[in-house]
Amino acid sequence: MNARHRLPFQAGAISVLAFGVCILSVYGSLMTGGRSDIRLSDLFAASTNGAVILDIRLPRTLVAACLGVNLGLSGLILQALTRNPLSSPSILGINQGAALGLTIGVIFPSVGALVGLMPLAAIGALVAGFMTFSIAGVFTGRIVSLRLILGGVAVGAFASAMVRFSFTLEDDLARQVLRWTLGNISDVRWHHVQSLFVWSLGGTVATLAMAHRLNLMALGEAQASGLGADPRLTLMIGALMSACLTGTAVFVAGPIAFAGLVVPHMCRFCLGPDHRILVPATALGGACLLMAADAASKWLTSPVELPVGVVVAMIGAPYFLYQTLFSKGAI
Amino acid sequence: MRDILIFCALTVTVVLIAIWSLSAGAVSIPWYVIGNTLFDIEGPKQEFIVFHSRLPRTLLALLTGGALALSGVTVQALLRNPLASPKIIGINSGAALAVCLLVLVLPSAGLKWLPVAALSGGLLAAALVTGSADFGRFSSGRLALIGIAVGFLCDAGVDFILATSADAQFSAPLIWLTGSLWARGWTHVQLVWPWLVILASFVLVLSFRVDLIQFGDSTATSLGVAVRPLRLILMGLAAALAAISVSVVGVLGFVGLMAPHMARSIIGGTHSRIMPCAVLIGMGLVTLADATGRAIAPPIEVSAGIVTALFGAPFFVFIMIQSGKRSQV
Amino acid sequence: MLFRPKTFSSLAAGLMALLPFSVGAAEITHELGVTDVPDAPQRVIALEFSFVDALAALGVSPVGIADDKKRQRIVAEYTAVIGDDWQSVGTRKTPSLEVIASLQPDLIIADKTRHSGVYDTLSQIAPTIVLDSLGGTYPDAIEQTLVIGDALGLKDKAAERVAEHEAVMAELIAKIGNESHGVNAQFGVTNATGLWLHSPLSYNGSLLEKFGFSSSMTPQEGEVYETNYVPTTLEQLSVVDPDLLILGKYADPAFTDGWAGEALYDSLKAVEASNVYTVNAHKWSRMRGLLAAEMTANDVLEILTEFSGKQ
Numbered sequence: 001m002n003a004r005h006r007l008p009f010q011a012g013a014i015s016v017l018a019f020g021v022c023i024l025s026v027y028g029s030l031m032t033g034g035r036s037d038i039r040l041s042d043l044f045a046a047s048t049n050g051a052v053i054l055d056i057r058l059p060r061t062l063v064a065a066c067l068g069v070n071l072g073l074s075g076l077i078l079q080a081l082t083r084n085p086l087s088s089p090s091i092l093g094i095n096q097g098a099a100l101g102l103t104i105g106v107i108f109p110s111v112g113a114l115v116g117l118m119p120l121a122a123i124g125a126l127v128a129g130f131m132t133f134s135i136a137g138v139f140t141g142r143i144v145s146l147r148l149i150l151g152g153v154a155v156g157a158f159a160s161a162m163v164r165f166s167f168t169l170e171d172d173l174a175r176q177v178l179r180w181t182l183g184n185i186s187d188v189r190w191h192h193v194q195s196l197f198v199w200s201l202g203g204t205v206a207t208l209a210m211a212h213r214l215n216l217m218a219l220g221e222a223q224a225s226g227l228g229a230d231p232r233l234t235l236m237i238g239a240l241m242s243a244c245l246t247g248t249a250v251f252v253a254g255p256i257a258f259a260g261l262v263v264p265h266m267c268r269f270c271l272g273p274d275h276r277i278l279v280p281a282t283a284l285g286g287a288c289l290l291m292a293a294d295a296a297s298k299w300l301t302s303p304v305e306l307p308v309g310v311v312v313a314m315i316g317a318p319y320f321l322y323q324t325l326f327s328k329g330a331i
Numbered sequence: 332m333r334d335i336l337i338f339c340a341l342t343v344t345v346v347l348i349a350i351w352s353l354s355a356g357a358v359s360i361p362w363y364v365i366g367n368t369l370f371d372i373e374g375p376k377q378e379f380i381v382f383h384s385r386l387p388r389t390l391l392a393l394l395t396g397g398a399l400a401l402s403g404v405t406v407q408a409l410l411r412n413p414l415a416s417p418k419i420i421g422i423n424s425g426a427a428l429a430v431c432l433l434v435l436v437l438p439s440a441g442l443k444w445l446p447v448a449a450l451s452g453g454l455l456a457a458a459l460v461t462g463s464a465d466f467g468r469f470s471s472g473r474l475a476l477i478g479i480a481v482g483f484l485c486d487a488g489v490d491f492i493l494a495t496s497a498d499a500q501f502s503a504p505l506i507w508l509t510g511s512l513w514a515r516g517w518t519h520v521q522l523v524w525p526w527l528v529i530l531a532s533f534v535l536v537l538s539f540r541v542d543l544i545q546f547g548d549s550t551a552t553s554l555g556v557a558v559r560p561l562r563l564i565l566m567g568l569a570a571a572l573a574a575i576s577v578s579v580v581g582v583l584g585f586v587g588l589m590a591p592h593m594a595r596s597i598i599g600g601t602h603s604r605i606m607p608c609a610v611l612i613g614m615g616l617v618t619l620a621d622a623t624g625r626a627i628a629p630p631i632e633v634s635a636g637i638v639t640a641l642f643g644a645p646f647f648v649f650i651m652i653q654s655g656k657r658s659q660v
Numbered sequence: 661m662l663f664r665p666k667t668f669s670s671l672a673a674g675l676m677a678l679l680p681f682s683v684g685a686a687e688i689t690h691e692l693g694v695t696d697v698p699d700a701p702q703r704v705i706a707l708e709f710s711f712v713d714a715l716a717a718l719g720v721s722p723v724g725i726a727d728d729k730k731r732q733r734i735v736a737e738y739t740a741v742i743g744d745d746w747q748s749v750g751t752r753k754t755p756s757l758e759v760i761a762s763l764q765p766d767l768i769i770a771d772k773t774r775h776s777g778v779y780d781t782l783s784q785i786a787p788t789i790v791l792d793s794l795g796g797t798y799p800d801a802i803e804q805t806l807v808i809g810d811a812l813g814l815k816d817k818a819a820e821r822v823a824e825h826e827a828v829m830a831e832l833i834a835k836i837g838n839e840s841h842g843v844n845a846q847f848g849v850t851n852a853t854g855l856w857l858h859s860p861l862s863y864n865g866s867l868l869e870k871f872g873f874s875s876s877m878t879p880q881e882g883e884v885y886e887t888n889y890v891p892t893t894l895e896q897l898s899v900v901d902p903d904l905l906i907l908g909k910y911a912d913p914a915f916t917d918g919w920a921g922e923a924l925y926d927s928l929k930a931v932e933a934s935n936v937y938t939v940n941a942h943k944w945s946r947m948r949g950l951l952a953a954e955m956t957a958n959d960v961l962e963i964l965t966e967f968s969g970k971q
Contacts, residue, residue: 056924150479158640187854
């Protein structure tokens with residue numbers, strides 16, 4: 001990476017801004033919800049209000065933060081590996097595959113009970129990702145950018161068509177499918193935090209350790225092999241990490257679109273292309289985005305809550321459009 | 332000679348599928364009764380089932396299947412990409428968003444206007460996509476990406492509406508979303524057939540020009556083709572064909588993606604050959620899907636869109652991997 | 661268009677075939693207009709469960725029911741009256757028009773939310789009346805029973821039957837009212853993934869109101885519950901905090917079962933006093949009408965006996 005790469009903003013200003021945004025989103029996520037009588041001081045009170053904030057709101061905020069870390073990093077890795085700034089689980093059809101897995105589990109309760117809903121989601125995500133990459137030509141050695149995106153959209157469309165089939169069945173099934181497939185964290189508890197946190201922390205550390213390899217990869221595979229890092233190894237480890245990070249996120253919340261696209265983009269725009277900076281920045285940015293979205297999901301249509309995935313999509317989709325309309329780099 | 336044989340075989344297959352479609356459904360009707368009803372012969376008849384349900388549905392499946400396939404070939408040629416489809420230029424998602432908005436604003440009373448809303452939503456999205464891609468430097472990749480982005484934006488809107496609204500009032504539009512010919516009748520056929528036939532003949536007349544545009548902009552220009560107007564006209568025709576079809580049968584997106592591939596692998600060559608072939612395949616696919624959906628678990632109706640997705644997906648992925656090995660597009 | 665000339669001749673034939681219906685017909689006003697229904701229709705098709713309830717109340721057996729292809733969804737209380745002789749016409753969402761036509765009905769009863777879009781097609785098969793079952797409340801359901809009675813040419817019988825029902829209900833309500841006064845009751849449906857409360861706008865909400873219960877599902881300042889069925893988290897439930905929580909469970913274990921042991925759940929008034937009751941989700945949530953209301957009232961009476969025993 002070019003050491004003299006000029007940052008658009010001053011490092012100091014960015015840190016202050018990031019800190020402010022972070023505090024605001026934590027506060028927003030903790031202070032919104034069904035009950036309006038909760039104060040921050042209740043955190044230390046041994047009362048019902050204390051139980052609300054300790055048992056319900058705190059784990060929810062933490063889950064949102066972890067989801068943001070996982071999804072952001074997963075997108076960052078995918079974008080570096082495919083050298084395509086639009087790669088992310090939703091564009092590549094992986095999210096829709098996960099939704100299809102969940103739907104199959106809901107429609108056929110026997111399958112759902114046998115395998116479990118969340119493993120089904122992971123299987124769906126894996127199959128969809130595999131199909132997209134096959135279409136893109138990963139087995140012929142090189143990935144064609146536009147083919148990857150269009151293949152992902154086609155795979156995603158196939159999967160979501162089958163998800164929508166459930167809408168023609170019973171009201172109760174349709175309701176469940178909608179709830180699962182729009183990305184919902186309204187009922188998470190501490191055990192969800194436990195299963196996510198390990199992955200988020202481990203993922204951040206591992207991605208940070210890979211940052212140099214990702215930098216080489218983003219430069220181009222040919223150069224990467226010239227510089228002594230085997231691109232195939234990077235590709236394999238990266239794909240595996242990305243799958244694990246997305247999979248654990250889907251496992252807890254269902255598919256959440258666009259977080260993996262928007263956050264790495266914004267970070268790259270503000271901080272330049274060096275992954276050693278991008279990895280921690282993306283993790284932090286993802287956490288902030290999801291916590292802010294969580295706050296909005298509780299507040300926007302109060303007293304009824306929105307699925308958090310819908311809020312993220314309402315932020316992410318316009319950004320994606322803006323990006324395609326005005327980005328300099330052509331695909 | 333080989334071409335003639337292929338076309339004959341395809342036509343015969345489509346006719347056979349259409350005839351089977353008349354007999355397939357929740358109620359089994361003997362052939363002579365179907366014949367009596369169709370040709371007004373004395374004897375037992377099934378007026379509603381054969382004449383007001385299955386026949387218009389079959390015709391509508393033939394019409395929209397052909398239109399969607401033709402639209403698919405055109406879009407793929409214009410974008411010079413075999414993975415493009417009418418969905419890529421935002422038609423399906425735009426139509427879906429318009430329908431959901433309609434139901435949100437005018438619950439149940441507005442259902443009559445569902446085709447109108449779908450048509451305008453689809454065309455608006457397509458115009459937005461083509462317009463913004465045409466504005467500034469045009470590249471087929473940029474057009475595809477803008478289309479995908481607009482599609483995702485509309486999908487996000489649909490999800491938002493579905494998540495915030497009472498689910499019951501959306502049961503009818505949700506069925507439309509899955510791409511179904513349930514309860515379609517003569518009114519729908521009469522609504523769309525003149526438009527589809529006229530638009531389709533325009534596209535078929537222009538088919539030889541499509542070949543030129545496929546060589547690339549500079550080559551086409553040097554051959555004396557006014558590329559930009561031709562591209563806009565063809566895009567408009569393709570969008571209209573798809574949007575009209577989607578407005579009556581819902582999101583039946585995969586026909587536009589699959590039929591062109593099948594046509595190319597069966598016949599290949601110039602678009603004056605591929606296009607009619609794709610039309611026939613599209614007709615056969617949708618008719619077969621609708622009839623199968625009716626017959627598979629009576630009296631429950633399985634949407635044609637689901638049947639195409641279910642059987643089409645593995646086939647599509649197989650073709651794409653095969654073609655990926657041959658060429659890199 | 662190969663068949664176009666025939667379209668018109670056949671449409672004309674179809675209209676001619678409809679003519680006999682308009683002889684000696686009753687004009688029924690419904691959600692989507694006015695329909696001429698023949699005198700005393702014999703072959704009736706019901707596309708929602710509440711219409712089956714009305715038919716059972718009037719002692720009329722339908723020839724076809726949109727029973728979601730699950731015959732057990734038409735419960736014993738109904739089959740005792742209407743018998744077991746109906747044919748399934750498919751799901752309530754997309755009933756098979758072919759099967760409906762093949763049954764040669766002379767009256768189709770359709771739901772406003774589900775079937776408005778196919779009203780024209782259904783009318784082509786037989787005279788169709790459209791009523792708001794899914795979005796309606798308990799008083800609406802009574803009103804619809806009278807309309808159905810009118811359409812069946814059983815106007816007097818329907819009025820009689822409704823009066824009889826109201827007497828039964830009055831008696832039940834008198835018993836319930838002793839205990840229900842000042843008690844806050846809430847009904848909700850839970851499946852494997854969530855809890856949906858039925859607000860006072862819904863059928864069950866209006867029925868509980870009729871029984872004399874109050875509802876605390878009144879939103880906070882500036883906020884409104886606009887829908888019948890409200891997805892609810894534990895935190896929101898703790899705001900509603902009813903004295904009596906009645907749950908219909910579609911899944912076992914249900915979603916709410918996972919809340920047991922949590923401090924906030926245990927602090928709910930209904931949970932503290934162990935006043936959470938489970939009822940038959942299908943009967944409460946999917947069935948509406950006279951018979952269904954009486955079943956619900958009996959359930960509530962049973963619950964209240966236990967409830968007051970604890971006071």
